[in-house]
Amino acid sequence: MRTFSVAVVGATGAVGNEMIRVLEQRDFPVGQLKLLASARSLGKSLEYRGKSVKVEVLNEDSFDGVQVGLFSAGGSISEKFAPIAARSGCVVIDNTSAFRMDPEIPLVVPEVNAEAIGQYKKKGIIANPNCSTIQMVVVLKPIHDAVRIKRIVVSTYQSVSGTGKKAVDELEDQTRAILSGREPVVKVYPYQIAFNCLPQIDVFLDNGYTKEEMKMVNETRKIMNDPSIAVTATTVRVPVFYAHSESINIETERKITPAQVRELLSRAPGVQVIDDPAQRRYPMAIDAVGHNDTYVGRIREDESIANGINMWVVSDNLRKGAALNAVQIAEILIRDYLG
Numbered sequence: 001m002r003t004f005s006v007a008v009v010g011a012t013g014a015v016g017n018e019m020i021r022v023l024e025q026r027d028f029p030v031g032q033l034k035l036l037a038s039a040r041s042l043g044k045s046l047e048y049r050g051k052s053v054k055v056e057v058l059n060e061d062s063f064d065g066v067q068v069g070l071f072s073a074g075g076s077i078s079e080k081f082a083p084i085a086a087r088s089g090c091v092v093i094d095n096t097s098a099f100r101m102d103p104e105i106p107l108v109v110p111e112v113n114a115e116a117i118g119q120y121k122k123k124g125i126i127a128n129p130n131c132s133t134i135q136m137v138v139v140l141k142p143i144h145d146a147v148r149i150k151r152i153v154v155s156t157y158q159s160v161s162g163t164g165k166k167a168v169d170e171l172e173d174q175t176r177a178i179l180s181g182r183e184p185v186v187k188v189y190p191y192q193i194a195f196n197c198l199p200q201i202d203v204f205l206d207n208g209y210t211k212e213e214m215k216m217v218n219e220t221r222k223i224m225n226d227p228s229i230a231v232t233a234t235t236v237r238v239p240v241f242y243a244h245s246e247s248i249n250i251e252t253e254r255k256i257t258p259a260q261v262r263e264l265l266s267r268a269p270g271v272q273v274i275d276d277p278a279q280r281r282y283p284m285a286i287d288a289v290g291h292n293d294t295y296v297g298r299i300r301e302d303e304s305i306a307n308g309i310n311m312w313v314v315s316d317n318l319r320k321g322a323a324l325n326a327v328q329i330a331e332i333l334i335r336d337y338l339g
């Protein structure tokens with residue numbers, strides 16, 4: 001079988017580490033694996049398929065001979081190194097927001113718009129969407145195709161792992177401190193995250209929304225290839241380690257019943273319906289961790305409007321929200337374009 005030389009940029013981070021695990025678990029045909037990070041990680045090694053692989057310091061020559069680059073080391077690293085990698089013939093799948101809204105760069109969720117992957121040829125880069133957007137569009141696309149969604153109102157309950165390893169440590173440290181009667185130390189977020197909810201993810205923009213909220217608006221329209229969908233978002237960081245939850249309200253052009261939504265989504269790729277209120281069954285963050293699917297439940301009619309549906313959507317943000325989606329893109333890339 002043909003194999004590919006793969007680089008993981010930001011390999012020591014929360015998403016990078018998950019990328020390595022997903023490559024392993026999905027048997028991606030990796031020939032050589034390059035693990036790249038900053039000089040801080042010099043001397044470190046990481047496990048891949050039972051072997052220890054040395055972490056290398058990212059530099060301009062890192063991509064010689066590399067065919068697929070999975071980037072997750074922050075926007076400024078991608079801005080600098082993704083074009084360098086692309087020039088040396090490596091196809092970049094970028095998990096940061098650096099290129100997502102570039103009209104010449106495809107923004108892809110394979111279950112929704114796999115056909116856009118071919119546009120990588122323009123700049124050698126494919127963008128992986130924002131984690132909250134991915135899990136929302138995977139669920140909404142089949143409904144949009146069936147009855148056209150006019151408007152989406154979404155509120156998110158996002159775990160700290162989306163911010164990175166330091167934030168996971170901070171939630172743990174603050175929780176321990178507070179439970180032992182010590183003052184919590186606040187470093188990563190503007191305020192204490194333990195036992196709290198922060199209605200701010202990323203920076204505030206002039207319109208009063210945060211950047212994370214506007215990512216959900218703009219990326220949803222680009223991925224669904226429909227600039228007419230109205231989207232409004234409130235994104236909230238909650239003291240959960242892994243997996244994001246979302247309350248989603250949609251208004252559709254044509255009527256669809258909750259039973260029809262359940263039936264439609266039970267056939268949707270990458271989606272599992274868990275929706276049995278009588279048995280108190282609904283998706284929860286703790287059940288989604290480590291799984292590839294996006295879970296949907298609490299599907300019910302919005303009785304305040306003519307054609308409205310409410311639902312609750314949960315997914316592992318490091319998996320479908322980041323590493324898994326990137327590797328799924330890479331799988332299609334090597335099968336249909338590089339094979």
Ligand code: A2P
Pocket residue numbers: 009010011012013014015016036037038039040041058072073074077163164165166
């Ligand atoms: P390092 O561990 O060497 O700092 P997270 O999002 O979990 O915080 O992870 C960020 C990832 O991005 C880490 O792998 C980190 O490596 C990597 N990274 C951060 N800054 C740089 C840089 N200047 N060059 C290369 N990798 C970087």
